[in-house]
Amino acid sequence: MKLYVKQMYDWNYYAYYAEDVDEPYWGFFKNELWWQVGNSFIKPYDNVEGFEYCAENFAKYGETAVYQLLKILPAPWEKALDFLIPEMKALGVDWFVHGSAAMALWGIGVAPRDLNVIIPNAADYDKVRSRFFRLAIKPFERCDNWLMSALGSIFHEAVIGFAFQNAAPEPFDMNRLTRLDYHGEAVFVPGLESLRQDNAAMNRPDRVSMIEKRMREAARA
Incomplete structure (x- = not known):
């Protein structure tokens, strides 16, 4: 599973991406209202105030956070x-x-x-x-x-x-x-x-x- 964030255009429009997600974990992303495309998921955010901080933090911690939420990693x-x-x-x-x-x-x-x-x-x-x-x-x-x-x-x-x-x-x-x-x-x-x-x-x-x-x-x- 690969997780990353991408600025979609040249304004405040971002999306979180989760690629190559194993099927047992699909339910988590669906419950979190990510869009499914094959075995990948996208979570867009359009013009959300202060989202540049979220994007920066997800780039640093997104994989750890999602792996903890999926119980792949323990959450301290x-x-x-x-x-x-x-x-x-x-x-x-x-x-x-x-x-x-x-x-x-x-x-x-x-x-x-x-x-x-x-x-x-x-x-x-x-x-x-x-x-x-x-x-x-x-x-x-x-x-x-x-x-x-x-x-x-x-x-x-x-x-x-x-x-x-x-x-x-x-x-x-x-x-x-x-x-x-x-x-x-x-x-x-x-x-x-x-x-x-x-x-x-x-x-x-x-x-x-x-x-x-x-x-x-x-x-x-």
């Missing part, structure tokens, strides 16, 4: 989290870890392929984007009236994906989450029941079983 998500904690502390916005990394922080035996971060207050989008857009491997873009209000990904040791919740009448109550200790730092994650419901909704019975086992262990503690 803890190193990514070590980087992120002081950055978010300096930024001063609420955030929490979700997905498989949240499960791992609960002590559940999964191998995260990235670090999923939720920004619960949509109004913090500009602050977060301004801090991280030069590290982006997937651009920060608004997608209002969807499941989330904005998305974006950076790469530092592993992919760190940011998802911004939709605007709400009141600020998000972080007390709805669970505060865990991570190397002496407080990191917020969803509760086990919330993770169980999310994975059940996504039809991941293996993960549901792992979470339920952890819930039983927590109840006995």
Whole structure:
């Protein structure tokens, strides 16, 4: 598999390319909305603000990032989290870890392929984007009236994906989450029941079983 980025014309129009992709990995690229051409895939970006940083970062880290997301390479998500904690502390916005990394922080035996971060207050989008857009491997873009209000990904040791919740009448109550200790730092994650419901909704019975086992262990503690 060969991955690279190409400027398509003499303006802000780029495309990511993945060539000679083995068929078992096609599903990943289709889910990420890449265009398929034979056994290759293309992801175009037309006139996206600041995309020159994404292009530069993908040229440096794109192959590593995609190989981690495909689980061809292990993703050092803890190193990514070590980087992120002081950055978010300096930024001063609420955030929490979700997905498989949240499960791992609960002590559940999964191998995260990235670090999923939720920004619960949509109004913090500009602050977060301004801090991280030069590290982006997937651009920060608004997608209002969807499941989330904005998305974006950076790469530092592993992919760190940011998802911004939709605007709400009141600020998000972080007390709805669970505060865990991570190397002496407080990191917020969803509760086990919330993770169980999310994975059940996504039809991941293996993960549901792992979470339920952890819930039983927590109840006995």
